[in-house]
Amino acid sequence: MTHVSTAPLTLIAPAKLNLFLHINGRREDGYHELETLFTFLEYGDELTFTVTNDTEIKVTGDTNGIELEDNLIYKAARLLQQYGDCKHGVRIELLKRLPMGGGVGGGSSDAATTLLALNKLWGCDLTLTELAELGVKLGADVPVFINGHTAIAHGIGEQLENVELPPSWFCVIHPGEHVSTAKIFTHPDLKRDTPKLKADWQTENLGNDCEALVKKLCPEVEKALQWLLKYAPSKMTGTGACCFAEFSTEAQAQQVLAQLPEKWTGFVASSATLSPAHTALNAHFEMK
Ligand SMILES: C[C@@](CO)(OP(=O)(O)O)[C@H](O)COP(=O)(O)OP(=O)(O)OC[C@H]1O[C@@H](n2ccc(N)nc2=O)[C@H](O)[C@@H]1O
Ligand SMILES: Nc1ncnc2c1ncn2[C@@H]1O[C@H](COP(=O)(O)OP(=O)(O)O)[C@@H](O)[C@H]1O
Structure with missing residues (x-):
């Protein structure tokens, strides 16, 4: 087993805003073709990751009644563990600040921050493109949080074009x-x-x-x-x-x-x- 750090790491899972959101059509599979401008905010949920030497994935803290298997944090960690053939586990403590179902992307951001953090902490070494391909299985909004740059999204929200905006x-x-x-x-x-x-x-x-x-x-x-x-x-x-x-x-x-x-x-x-x-x-x- 590779040696990994078991020191806790705390990261923000930021809110996003859609500065505009256009719907251009509906695909055969029911998903919608969008054009939307995403920006991130310096505000979000807080996730603390502690790598463990067994393979268990635990999510503690403000889980707000969401069953472990339904929590996007757990789903993201499990997906990466399986895809990356990782032999470690993790305890993830969640401090929830973002309103659920609020349109600020809290669940998707939690999932993306989990993928980004564990990719480093577990030493999986996937590229951002590979992580985004995993992430889109969890939600159309996850890739933009993996990409991590203000962007216009096309397609169902996964085709990203980075843009620069003045700070606000x-x-x-x-x-x-x-x-x-x-x-x-x-x-x-x-x-x-x-x-x-x-x-x-x-x-x-x-x-x-x-x-x-x-x-x-x-x-x-x-x-x-x-x-x-x-x-x-x-x-x-x-x-x-x-x-x-x-x-x-x-x-x-x-x-x-x-x-x-x-x-x-x-x-x-x-x-x-x-x-x-x-x-x-x-x-x-x-x-x-
Ligand atoms: C439309 C946005 C804009 O940011 O809404 P918010 O969820 O942030 O409010 C997102 O792209 C949402 O992304 P996300 O919340 O990850 O969506 P998913 O879990 O993949 O899908 C939730 C539901 O929305 C529908 N959906 C989602 C994205 C899309 N381009 N077309 C859709 O029709 C899916 O069919 C599904 O029934
Ligand atoms: N870690 C999580 N944080 C928020 N919601 C989650 C999480 N895991 C699963 N969910 C589910 O995802 C749904 C959408 O959550 P959220 O991302 O907050 O909404 P939105 O995309 O509108 O911002 C919630 O209603 C909840 O049932």
Whole structure:
């Protein structure tokens, strides 16, 4: 057995925002062709990995009633262990900050951070492309977190084109509703016919094709978007339910968060061109 470090390693599994989300069509297998701009936030779940010398995979902490075998963290670790023929195990402690089913990609980000971390800690040595190919089996959103760079996604969300955006601050609010991605994508009223982007697109002018339907199904999402609109243009991320507004300074974003009605939760975070999981992992392994 190769020698691996059993010292704990803590990484952030960052939130993502879809700065716009267009649906261009539906494939025969039911998946949708998308064009969407992903950015990461300097805010997320926290995962602490401790490698063990047996082959067990344990997930502890804020598992929120999700059965071990259903947890995307466990699924990611098991997939890599099998694919990489790894003889080690791991204990993963989860601190959950991202609202589940909130459109900020918490489950996918947890899965991607697990793949990235264990690939290093277990010494599997897969490339990012190989990890993304494994990751897409767990969810269409996992590859963007493996790629770790602000990107436009095409296809079902797995074909990525890196882009550079100026840094910004976001106020993200969760209107207390859980929106099922599958429910939105199977709904007959979903808008699915937006033409592909032309070369001269500008984020400010582009919206989210899921927004109209989610507003109709979840009145709190409509209220949250209206509330944010008092301060800045507001948008929904992914298939909801979180909504966000963009600001040039932290102070402006914090001022809005301070007014948030008590029934909702929210946070302020800056965008990150490189995912904080990648930044921390690169720093940790360069230091060694
Ligand atoms: C649409 C996005 C935008 O970021 O929504 P959010 O989940 O973040 O809100 C994602 O791509 C979602 O990615 P992810 O949440 O990983 O999706 P999956 O688990 O693979 O699929 C959840 C459900 O959405 C449908 N789905 C997903 C992606 C896609 N391009 N077309 C689809 O029709 C799948 O058929 C499935 O029923
Ligand atoms: N570690 C995890 N964190 C969050 N959700 C998870 C996790 N493992 C499995 N899930 C399941 O995935 C679903 C979608 O979660 P999440 O990624 O938070 O939503 P979204 O893609 O809308 O941001 C949850 O409702 C939950 O049942």
